[in-house]
Amino acid sequence: MARYILHRLVAIIPMAVLLTAAVFALVHAFLGDPVVLMLGREADAETAQRLRHELRLDRPLYVQYADWLSHAARGDLGRSLRDREPVARAIESRLSVTGELTLLAMAVAFAASLALGTAAAVRAGGAVDFAISGFCIAGVTLPNFLVGIMLIFLFGLTLRWLPSGGYAPFFVQPADNLRLMILPTATLSLAYIGFLSLVLKSSVMAALRAPYVQTGRAKGITERRVLVRHVLRNSLIPLLSVLGVEVGRLFGGAVITETIFALPGVGRLLVDSILGRDFPVIQAVVALLTFGVLVVNLCVDLAYGWLDPRVTYG
Amino acid sequence: MNAVHAAAYARAAAGTPPRISVWRRAARNRPLVVGGCLAGLAVAMAVLAPWVAPYDPLTYHPDHTLEGPSRAFWLGTDNLGRDILSQDIYGARISLAVGSAAVLLGIAGGVPWGLVSGFLGGRPDYALMRLADVTLVFPSLVLALVIRAFLGAGLSNVIIALGVTITPGLARVTRGEVLSIRARDFISAAVATGASTPRILLRHIVPNILDLIVVLGTAGMGGAILTEASLSFLGFGTPPPAPSWGRMLREGYAYLLITPWISLSAGAAIFIAVLGFYLAGEGARRALHRERT
Numbered sequence: 074m075a076r077y078i079l080h081r082l083v084a085i086i087p088m089a090v091l092l093t094a095a096v097f098a099l100v101h102a103f104l105g106d107p108v109v110l111m112l113g114r115e116a117d118a119e120t121a122q123r124l125r126h127e128l129r130l131d132r133p134l135y136v137q138y139a140d141w142l143s144h145a146a147r148g149d150l151g152r153s154l155r156d157r158e159p160v161a162r163a164i165e166s167r168l169s170v171t172g173e174l175t176l177l178a179m180a181v182a183f184a185a186s187l188a189l190g191t192a193a194a195v196r197a198g199g200a201v202d203f204a205i206s207g208f209c210i211a212g213v214t215l216p217n218f219l220v221g222i223m224l225i226f227l228f229g230l231t232l233r234w235l236p237s238g239g240y241a242p243f244f245v246q247p248a249d250n251l252r253l254m255i256l257p258t259a260t261l262s263l264a265y266i267g268f269l270s271l272v273l274k275s276s277v278m279a280a281l282r283a284p285y286v287q288t289g290r291a292k293g294i295t296e297r298r299v300l301v302r303h304v305l306r307n308s309l310i311p312l313l314s315v316l317g318v319e320v321g322r323l324f325g326g327a328v329i330t331e332t333i334f335a336l337p338g339v340g341r342l343l344v345d346s347i348l349g350r351d352f353p354v355i356q357a358v359v360a361l362l363t364f365g366v367l368v369v370n371l372c373v374d375l376a377y378g379w380l381d382p383r384v385t386y387g
Numbered sequence: 388m389n390a391v392h393a394a395a396y397a398r399a400a401a402g403t404p405p406r407i408s409v410w411r412r413a414a415r416n417r418p419l420v421v422g423g424c425l426a427g428l429a430v431a432m433a434v435l436a437p438w439v440a441p442y443d444p445l446t447y448h449p450d451h452t453l454e455g456p457s458r459a460f461w462l463g464t465d466n467l468g469r470d471i472l473s474q475d476i477y478g479a480r481i482s483l484a485v486g487s488a489a490v491l492l493g494i495a496g497g498v499p500w501g502l503v504s505g506f507l508g509g510r511p512d513y514a515l516m517r518l519a520d521v522t523l524v525f526p527s528l529v530l531a532l533v534i535r536a537f538l539g540a541g542l543s544n545v546i547i548a549l550g551v552t553i554t555p556g557l558a559r560v561t562r563g564e565v566l567s568i569r570a571r572d573f574i575s576a577a578v579a580t581g582a583s584t585p586r587i588l589l590r591h592i593v594p595n596i597l598d599l600i601v602v603l604g605t606a607g608m609g610g611a612i613l614t615e616a617s618l619s620f621l622g623f624g625t626p627p628p629a630p631s632w633g634r635m636l637r638e639g640y641a642y643l644l645i646t647p648w649i650s651l652s653a654g655a656a657i658f659i660a661v662l663g664f665y666l667a668g669e670g671a672r673r674a675l676h677r678e679r680t
Contacts, residue, residue: 092521099537214662216613218620218636219654222643226651230644325526329617333640343529344621347536359525359533366524 078375085367090142093360097138100352145360151353153346160357164339170240171338173250174330175323177258179316182265186312189266190273191300197278205270212267217326221260221333228256238335257334261326265319272315276308283307309380317373321366412674419670425663426608429656432479440473444630453645463648465639471649474630475656481631482660486611488546490604493553493611498600500554501561502588506569516562519555527552527610528617535623545624549611557603564596602675606668609661616657632657 130137141151150160193205229237235256241249280286281304289299328340339358346354413419432439442448447467454464462471504515522530531548538544568574569592577587618624619633627634632653639649 088517088521088524092524095521096533099533102537210662210666214609214658214665216616216654216657216661218617218633219650219658222636222640222650222654226643226647321524321529322526325528325617328528328532329620332621343532347532347623350536355533355536359529362529363524 074378078371081371081374085364085371088367089360089363092363093142093145093356094138096356096359097141098134100356101134101137141356145357150357150360153354154351155346155349160353163342163354164357164361167337167339167342169242170336171324171327171331171340173243173254174257174261174336174338175327177254178261178265178326179323181258182262182269183312183316185262185266186269186273187305190270190308191277191305193270193274194277194281195300197274202274206274209267209270212263213271215263217260217264218329218333220263221256221330224256224260225333238333240336253334257330257336260333261323261330264326265323268319269312269315273308273312276311277304280304280307306380310377313373313376313380317370320369321362324362324365416670416674418666419674422663422666422668422670425659426605426667427663429479429483429660429663432476433483436476436480440470440476442470442473444469444473444477445628446470453642455646456648462652463646465635465646465649466642471635471646471652474635475632475652478630478632478635478653478656479660481625481629482612482615482657483608485542485546485549485615485625486608486664489549489611489615490553490607492546492550493557493607494600494604496550496554497557498561498593498596500558501563502565502592504558505562505565506584506588506592512562516559519558522551522555523559527614531614531618532621532623535618540623540626542625542629545615545618548618549614552614553607553611557600557607560599560603561596564599565592568592568595598675598678602668602671605664605671609664609668612657612664613661 132140144151148161150164152159153163189205189209193202193209196202225237228235236253237256239253241253243250286299286303289303290296324340327338328343330336331338331341332344339361342354343358345351346358441461447469448464451464453466456463462475464470465474500515500519504512525533530552534548534551535544538547574587574591577591582591615624615631616633616636619631620637622634622637624633625631635653636650636657639647639651639653642649
């Protein structure tokens, strides 16, 4: 087990190196000279050259990349071109926002899909199933920016029940924080509620036909126990795989959600840094995202073994 | 008992399923019917825009800014006095044009990628598939956003960015199909008769995966339209003044309290188009699945 984890962690490294190198090369090939962006086109050649030297941009690209990588490995992601703030600090302060948003959305989606997916599967073909499946398909296909705007329009502007944007740190104003996070969480989780419920419904339906369910019922254990202990536990595995695949897309959703609700998160940071061509920041966010997705996928693979003792890691 | 029944009985006895017309079978495929209608509505809006739209979508009506729905302007007007219904209708053109161009680009890149990878096997296959894996790590919106940032503004760059997001997934599915077809006897026969590799790929393998590509392309349209709208919503999509649903949503956001119709109607249009292609793709997938089993 420990060997397996170590093996997988080592396998992440070449992939992360490859991806960050590709992004590094692309950033330099397409985004143009950052010095020109910083000083403007009218700056005299000498000043530009001095700044280029100061920023270590006058060295060959592979040296710059190796330099970036060795610093990144030690947690130093360079400085923003725009405000000279260390990138690591900029990301750190925003990570808690994106982290809270995505974790809340995932938790809500997971809980809701357990209820909806199971209910739809148990009553498959009936009115409950039809209503839940319709809701889920709408959830999957409704663009999340439209969901966000409709929620703001309804609960923020018309009914005035909830704030329509802004952020308060959880550890300073916990009540405000939670009130502010309700609509963003709903916006981000809706698609996942739909998607996970549909996945769970089909796997619960498959599990309900399994011989061990019949055995359980024949033994006389309650239907609730059959569902919770036997059906659900076995149905969680497909849900987990989906979760691993979808974690990257969750960040894509966070980009949109943070923009709509004016949340100062990493997604918003990415959009701003693309607008401002702030490539150390773009580079860092992409690297972080890659790393995050790979690590979550590792965790998902490890959870298989916990849910299904037949899975062994070799 | 008439002749038709007799024929049906004869077929049943012989073990062949009764022949049902293609249309009849398609009509029973509920996702295909609903999706086809919704996607058809979007296509009709795009094709018929100049005849259906009540106004030119870019004409200003300075006396009628930010109005609600009225008899003259069914869905009201925006801050410059442009008719919203007409913008919604013309927006279908942009969305479908960008979406289909991106899907075609994705097919042009992904299918050869998968063909080569699956047919060559071994190390090249491994390398090509790891490349696909690496690209698939990124959510399509973030990938499109980053590529679009590299390439700069412009309609063709948006199309390229969307096409690139579609490519690796298509490559992977194509490769899987190639692997299963390659193992079949008629490929061995073709190899035995001395057919060249390009000939085997183009004459024997490609015709067998065309149906799958159509299915994936249909579903891909929905995704491409959604990602284009997301890019436009973030301000990185179709450049103005061409009416684009995503940008209408973005710009209408500021006037949500005055006329929510700008954002909501554009959002509804996106929803209809995306749902239509999503369901049509799902229906086509089911039909293909039944065909093959």
